[in-house]
Amino acid sequence: MKKISLVTGANGHLGNNLVRELLKRGETVRASVRDLNDKEPFIGLDCEIVYADLRDKDSLHKALDGVNTLYQVAAVFKHWAQDPEKEIIIPNVEATQNIMEAAKEANVRKIVYVSSVAALSLDKTNLKGKIDETTWLENSHGNAYFDSKARAERTAWELAEKYDLDMVSVLPGAMIGGEFLKKTPTILAFDSILLGKMKVNYISEMTPIDVTDVVKGMITAAEKGVRGTRYILANEEPVTSDDIIKIAKKFIPSLEIPQKYTKEQLLNLADKLESEAKEKNTQPSLLRSQVELYYGGINRHYDLTTSRQDLNFNPKLGEVALEEYFKRVFASLRKKSL
Template identity: 30%
Template sequence: MNNDLVLVTGGSGHVGSHVIKQLLDEGFGVRTTVRSPGRADEVRAMVGPHAGRLEFAQADLNDDVVWAGAVDGCTYVVHVASPFPPAQPDDPDELIVPARDGALRVLRAARDAGVKRAVLTSSFAAVGYSRKPGDDYDETDWTDPADDNTPYVRSKAIAERAAWDFVGAEGGGLELAVINPSGIFGPLLGPHLSASTGLVKAMLDGSMPVVPPVYFGVVDVRDVADLHVRALAHPAAAGERFLASNGPSISFLQLARILREHLGDAAALAPTRELTPDELSEAAVGNPALRDAVRQLGRIPVLRTDKARTVLGWAPRDTATTVIDTAKSLIRLRLREGESTRPGR
């Protein structure tokens, strides 16, 4: 048993639930935040046999008052919660303001409570959405919030910058480490889809018959959780960012091929055709969700994860295992036909 208490925000989400599970499995005490008390039983069911050691606090990223109580007595904070809407809002501030201000509320409360270290879940969106020659990215790279990107991408860059600025100027003794995952796949612990697992569901149930010619990084949610736990107490993690991705970027079509090759009839509806660039541009005219795909045409981003591997001893799974395990969890939870469509990080 570990006497250190860890606050995990966003514990009902895809990443948060896996972080809680790993922390409990390693003997930490864990408190997590939920926006309504009714979600507590759902989280307990997701995190497994040690759920009896899990504490709950009701909190919201837009509420200043509740965070002092949520962090009270905690040695560490893992801030996973961040807005992730099913569609990009017309007003970017609907995403940017709660993402930035929510992170600052949590960090301010952590500082005031004497928390030793906070680990923030950021994203590759804060690293690699400003083009550069070769599309080769590591932790020294930053997405420029002024670039023509979606509100979500801008919100991740702005919120992470604000977190670093706060800790540098006002953090006192609070340490900060940041995890920057690429597309997070891997098995679900509960019935709510994340954005990436929803993509696999769409391929399995035939609602994505063709795919855009776009490449992206893949990382397993179990490895993302492991990296958070490693960054929590490792002396070398303080003041550092860690990019997280399994390996080379893959295309939507390559992901569909993995499903077909390994799942047989269960993936019979997975797409086999890629849109041409002209077809994608034409489709994006009437479909705002495809406009970001148009921006990514021609890119095959290279994500350098040497730092996480060498500094923290991180060893992620291979991409095929991650994709297959994602699909098997959807089938096991009977989500192929869309029983749950609530997105969650």
């Protein structure tokens, strides 16, 4: 019987790069999307494209028919909304419940559930002074995306235990690069720095990682991951905002360095921008939760011991991944200007 791998959210940044790598390895891939008219991500790819909406269980039953391995990638990825509970948290939690129940009914052999380092504790370190996979987010400082990832992953584990499902979860860092590049909030944030659009330096540390390393970690997790285990797929050490700007200036020496402000000044600015965004129904350029999270309130030093031992996970350094990405963006800008 032919083994089929289902990748949900297959037209997204992570999902599409995962589809490409699975196909390179000769696997039979079923790619699910909510919009079958979004064909560009699949040009030249020999995979089955099916409709699936994680809030439509009938569509999930059809997508999972005959599936051996489920890569649950699809999720709402945004940090702000007019109604965060309705637009971010509830959809991610309900989607998780639906896909896990459908996977049980379809007798899926293995589930690789994509969570995020956002679901880990922000400050509880182990004896190495690092955050490991045993910790959980306790205070999101009002960031709905962080809340949604933690609540959704907890739901996944509860249902995996209830239904006796063979599941592992993977927790990626800030993904960039890859063959297919769809602009996520993470990528747009790095782009804004390179393009000189970030006028306020509120980021203390980030954990850029090449999406290719995350994809390889996911595939190995499907093959060798220990049932019931969480795997951090991020870099051990973060890159500071000053480092990010330094790398960007290699390509654009005239880049203006964003100004630094006090936390109180940034909170006041964020409150103003969020209030205006609600009135105009636009996306604010700075969030109060971002200031709380990034302004000295989050530890981004991760312990990869479990991922290294079980998955042989050894990603390229964040500085290297970021420089490669900035080089790509800069080359694209130069090409457009010619």
